[in-house]
Amino acid sequence: MRSLRPVILAAAGTAALLFAAGPAAGEDRPPVTVVDSLGRTVTVPGRVARILSLEPEVTRIVVALGAGDRLVGIDHFLRFNDHLFPLVFPAGASLPLVSNPAQDLSVEEALRLRPDVVFASPSESRLTGSVERKLRVPVVALASMGRFSGLLEEIRTLGRILDREARAGELIARFEETLRGLPGPAPEAEGPGRPTVYLAFWNSLVRTPVAYDPVDAAGGRNVAAGTAADYAGSPGVTVSLEKLLLWDPEVILVQGNYPPSDRRVTVEAVLRDPRLASLRAVRTGRVHYTFGYWYWWDPALALVETVYLARLFRPGTDPGFDLAAFGDGVFKDFYGVEGAFSALCRRLDCHAWTRE
Template sequence: MNRTILLAAVVAIIVVIGVVAVLVYRNETVVQKSTGSTYYPVTVRDASGRNVTLYTSPSRIVSLAPSDTQVLVSLGLGKELVGVDYYSYLLLKYLNATSDLPQNVTVFSPSISPNISGIVALRPSVVVDELGLIGDYSTQLSEAGLTTFYTNADYAGNYTAIEKSITTLGKLFDRNTQAVELVNWMNTRIHSYESQGDTGVAYLLWVNPDHTFYTAGSNTFINTILNLSGGVNVFSNTTGYPVLSPESLIVGNPQIIIAQELTNLSYTLYMINTMPGIANVSAYTNHRVYVMSQNLPTFLLDEPGPLSVYAIQMINLAIKGDAPSYISSAWVESELNVTLPVF
């Protein structure tokens, strides 16, 4: 009798434990569903026209272009970047902002082709890169089993294209609110820095040994910066990045020349001073030639990302005559207080 009662009691206890376990399991499941991320999976179309799906929140990101890295850091994803290209790291170093990245972040050496084996070794959730820069290597990245997402900010012709890239990355990484904040931050500074004017500006990207030079045409981002800064691109009758002759500079007769530093400052000035017919150019005779150092100033103007808003202010100061003839990183940092926001 006692054994029967004892057995019944044991069975009852087991049943109770089982019921409690089921209830606890069900409760935990509900909690997980209610507190866990419901954002993923998400599918976003990238610049190549592909629909890219991320099934979980990406915790290991590789970025291979400074314009993209700027955006990702600003969206609060810096600590998720396990690998970046050399120029992205260099830009953050100029800004004293490498602390936004993990201490053990992998920095890939400058190369025309991506270090695919090195990227694979990092086991990234997704690789972000510029469509115009990756070229034929996109197939190799896919064949290596990597999830890739391509933007096209490096070939943006205006700020609208940059904003589109920001909002697209915001959608991919569940940073929609931060993307809106970043776009608003940019627009506030654009409106603050922009200026109306008609000062003729010639921008020299590079001067070749024969004194032909690369410049920026009307459909480029640099042209947009010049216009917002109160200048008029004297080579706006061209498109892309054409190579022009010294005679073109004489015909354009700019009031201001802004040149990127070549090997060093002295060599840059030598190439400009010895350009055939330069004495007939207004900017030269009036001592309105400005050389931008190879580092931070050039990054601000050449990389179509959030930091490019400071290029508007930088060029505007040159147009107004308030910038030194050699626009160095030190001057830019002290005068413009360049900072990359993180939202």
């Protein structure tokens, strides 16, 4: 692996400048028209001062763009279930809560907050139209759905909406530069050297994403790629054990983005499961944790996970590489905070498996 340390140092020198910039006060700006992830054409005001995001991935990107001070509310997931967001945006703890555990929006609270724009998930297409009618403000549905192209376009779109295009360009350049430094075959290559990979996500052995670009970019091949999702707007599919046995992956990745006490699927359980004993991944001990996502990414963590997987698929590559230091550098570049990745690993107890 080409060393990633210079990337950390070069980007860190610009972090303070990137976070200091913001929209110039008093400037008029024409409305911005975008096409969202549902294919809808949406026009938003040229000046967006009050943001209500119901989509955690969007909320994180808003913060990474340096516009976290424009957030006027927070959803239930980020307030109570996310282990990372409090580390990168402590101010979120004081934002009004706008949804319940089922992620249902409190329309009364949303009206009180007077947002200029609302961001929603494309997986809740009916909610998008309902919120737009009730609040009478533009609603933009955005999500990457496990695709880097979608994630980078999402960053670009939010940069346009929030008048933070320069910062969006910096984040995209950081992302692409790191991907170019990864070892192994190009994502579109076939044949030897690209291990077949099955992902057990969302605390289920039989739920798996139909697209997960960190695997492809790291030199693997997702066995579920091309499979139809369970429903429109879903990133995943439920498969049978027979299908998993037929795929016979060389590597199994278990989502580890939970504290150990909350994990219903574990590496140890997969290795001990007699139903899976014939799988190549089980027979060779190539069952590992990875970070994964809950239908939405943290953009910095997606980048760190890709570098982790590239090393996992090719043991011994760049043996002096320090993933914790690299991850802390990425999170500083994205969020301007120190030690966030190391702190996340302590919360998830993942230092052991990220050092494999």
